[in-house]
Amino acid sequence: MPRKRKANEPLPEAVAEPEEEEDMFADLLNQEIDARTGGGQEELGWVKPEYDPVGRIACVLEGVESNGHYADTRLSLTSGVLINHILGKNTATAKMIGAQEGNMAPADLAAIMWSANAVQDHRITPRYDGVTNYADYVASLATSFGQRFERLMKIDMGDETPVIPDQLIQEPGRNGTGDRYQEPVFTGFEPGVFMTANITYGLLEGYDEKLRQIRNAEELAQLVFLDKATDLLPRDEAEDIRKQAKADGDLTKLVTKTIVGLAIKTSESFNGMPLDEAVEKYERVLHSRLAFSQDLATQLEDIRHTRFDYGGMVELIQKGLDERRGIVFSIPRFRGEQDFIDFKHQLKSLQHKFYQAIEKKAGERFKRGQLLRTIKATHGDTYYNGTSVEELPIGTIGKRDSDGDFVPLRRDLYARITDSELQALEEMKLEPIETTRLRATVINGDAYTVTKKGSWGYVQDRTLNRFVIKFEETTGVDYRDPHPTFDIRKDHVTIEEETDAELAAKNQKIDAERRGIISDIDALSSVVEAEMEQLKARKKDLIEGGVQTLQAMGIPDGVIRVFYNAHLNDGDEYFGKGIIPDETIFSEIYRQQKQLNYTSLATNVVNVLREKMGVIIQTPRIRGPESYGTFKAHLLDHVLQGYRIAGEEKPKPRRKDTAGTWIDNIKHRLQRKTLPVQDETGAQPFARGDPVLLVKEMGSLDAGTVGFYKAPCNSHEEGGHDIDVPGIKDNACVGKNIVKLEKMFEEVVGPQTELKRGAKVKIRKDSEYYGQSMAVGKLTEDYTRGGSEHIQVRFENGYTNSYRQKDLELVNPEQFLTGKALKKHQEEVVAYEAKKSELEQTIAPLVAEAEQMQDQVIGQIRDTSALAIDSFRSMGYEDKDIYGMFQANLRDISYLKDMDVFSVEVFE
DSSP: OOOOOOTTOOOOSSOOOOOTTSOHHHHHHHHHHHHHTTTTTSOOOOOOOOOOHHHHHHHHHHTBOTTSOBOOOTTHHHHHHHHHHHTTOOOHHHHHTTOTTSOSOHHHHHHHHHHHHHTGGGTOOOOOTTOOSHHHHHHHHHHHHHHHHHHHHHTOOOTTOOOOOGGGSOOOOOOOOTTGGGSTTOOOOOHHHHHHHHHHHTTOTTOHHHHTTOOSHHHHHHHHHHHHHGGGSOHHHHHHHHHHHHTTOOHHHHHHHHHHHHHHHHOGGGTTOOHHHHHHHHHHHHHHHHHHHHHHHHHHHHHTTSOOSHHHHHHHHHHHHHHHHSEEOOOOOOOSHHHHHHHHHHHHTTOSOOEEEOOOOTTOOOOTTOEEEEOOOTTSSBOTTOOBTTTSOTTOEEEEOTTSOEEETTOSOOBOOOGGGEEEEEEOOOSOOOSOOEEEEEOSOOTTSOOOTTOEEEEEEEOSSEEEEEEEEOSSOOOSSSSOEEEEEGGGEEEEEOOHHHHHHHHHHHHHHHHHHHHHHHHHHHHHHHHHHHHHHHHHIIIIIHHHHHHHTTOOHHHHHHHHHHHSOTTOTTTTTTSSOSSOHHHHHHHHHHTOOHHHHHHHHHHHHHHHHOOBOOOOOOOSHHHHHHHHHTHHHHHHTOEEETTOOOOOOOTTSOHHHHHHHHHHHHHTTOSOOOOTTOOOOOOTTOEEEEOSOBTTBOTTOEEEEEEEEOSSSTTEEEEEETTTEEEEEOTTOEEEEEESSOOOOOOGGGOOTTOEEEEOTTSTTTTSOOSOEEESSOOOTTSOSEEEEEETTSOEEEEEGGGEEESOGGGTOOHHHHHHHHHHHHHHHHHHHHHHHHHHHHHHHHHHHHHHHHHHHHHHHHHHHHHHHHTTOOHHHHHHHHHHHOSOOTHHHHHTOSOHHHHO
């Protein structure tokens, strides 16, 4: 094994004595050189070290190419995690896989890290709960992949599936590592890299010769996985895979074979399916979908920006005319075939206006009212201010208005577009010139106009002392009208009359140009109409044939709709025609989610508790599964703080009743309006702060609402009552429709008379202030009966506030109580906890019955989501993009974290 020398140390001609601060690797390398040079007495030159597999692995870890530059590798994290673990540092990755407390051997951690990278293309998300060694990891990996494999097998498309083209197969990276450690210029590995290489080499016993051929870190990861993960396979299969791995077997295919074998072994659904058959099915369902969908997406993008209507055909004609002659024209809106026929007639008879580009002078800004055309968009699909190219296509002709906005001809849209995105145009004159024309040129400035010397145009009319001139060119002045008309004094212009020969030459040139344009339009129209028919046929095949093929491959209709949404323009003619599925997979999930009425579920739970147990609690505000989960988690505390009608005996539970019977009973009794009603006088006495029950719906408050009495009111009727409903409404005047409540269960308040300054307390879970501070606090004053109702508490986190005695509980009663008092308090606590346990057992089946239907819907949502994710993955979508689609289309996606279908990184 070659010895190391210190990084950046030059290779000496004679061996130098190592300095004290040099590390052991440098010492070992110097000793090796010293031995090979005869102790420094005879210079032998560089002797190439023997092959060293550890050095080979270190080169792979560093990702060093032959030119000595460091290349990024997908496994750069492995070395860092291992080093920190060896040094006892708690990295986030180590914590995730349970290695933070040193309960995992470095070799197991290394094997897990390498294996995770080896299978990452299969996007498997194993659970790390309880993983303490590599065997646990592989078992979790097999379970996770087995579940996904089962789903994929359900959507297999049969034997007629096209195979993935060779050009679409993703070859792993091939960063050459070379053998730098065997070269004279070698300067040594980083210590951490060498440590990791040593650990990794310990995982690959018997692979020395194979390591000679390793080209990159990806292959090294695959080797580790193939050797270690196959321990769970039948012996014959494992030995065969290892044998191929050590030889010239395709490592990527062997990794696939191994994970499929693990899934077969750990799942009962495959009924002993032969391994090779299972691998063939897995690769077929995965790769054929990928190849077909990617090829289909590419073809759809090719024609995505082609309009398949009359406007699209005219756009192609305009494009051809622009390429041939530099001539463009504005495209009107077409409401039907007759509009298109009329426009073609105008175009071919040159009755439509034509424009050509004019050169923009350096530094010149486009003028208001000047003819302009959009020629590009700064951000690709949008102009600089975000206007979509689909709304205002490139090639649109228009003018700048007084606000500087670009306004298209014959369009209602407008946008603020930069000069760099526009091109100046002028209208072409294709009509025959008049027989006689007088050309006027300004020879000196006119006091009554803003024209300058050199401006010229044609005389339109004349008076005694003036000419009416339409200017073709103005010098030094910008006008809104590109051809302004002015009255000019005769002595300020010179007049030239064009000869018949000059006019005839101009007319001849115009006629030739007219015939050429008409000929081009005729030719382009024929070609474009034929091309459009071909494009339409191609698009029809891509859509109709594509949908049928994807359906035959087992892709759900909702996923197919998402795919076509991404590769067709909004409002495409094929949507809503029964060819492309009508709704996306997210619409289906959203419809299922709408069945999850968590507010009704919480109300049902509250009603069942009242009917069966006689306990009245406030129905909470529920906004979704998370708030319902919070309500359910604290349900026992709500019950312990619940009420009953004042003076009413607590009903005894009928244990023989089933949960279903309880629900039937409550529905029946509610139909009979069993809620108690006051007498006609409303004479039941109330004190401020008394808990009360609303027995009749009043405004926005439902019957059964619990509140606290505040004062009399007369908003509804004489003798009404004003109540506060915490978190919902203050000062609600509810008439006479309330009854007084009292606590259902006795509380263990604790030895309040012993609350002394310095006593340690915390806020009770059943207090309305629970959650203000979870820390332990100390009383800053003594509690005395007859004194203030509130006691000040200073918590360990610095928070200070005052609370009622009933909001607090002693943390250390044994420091304040002795003898019988302590024993009595302890007995009360034990009895209270027993009551809580009894209540919890009573509540559980009631809640389970109410949630049964919800659970079925949740299962449907999870199944549909898993099917969607697997299908999107099989079509080549990345996990982050899939998760982004869920975010964009659904309000609630919190359940995805519990499904273990995405890695943690996706949610970050």
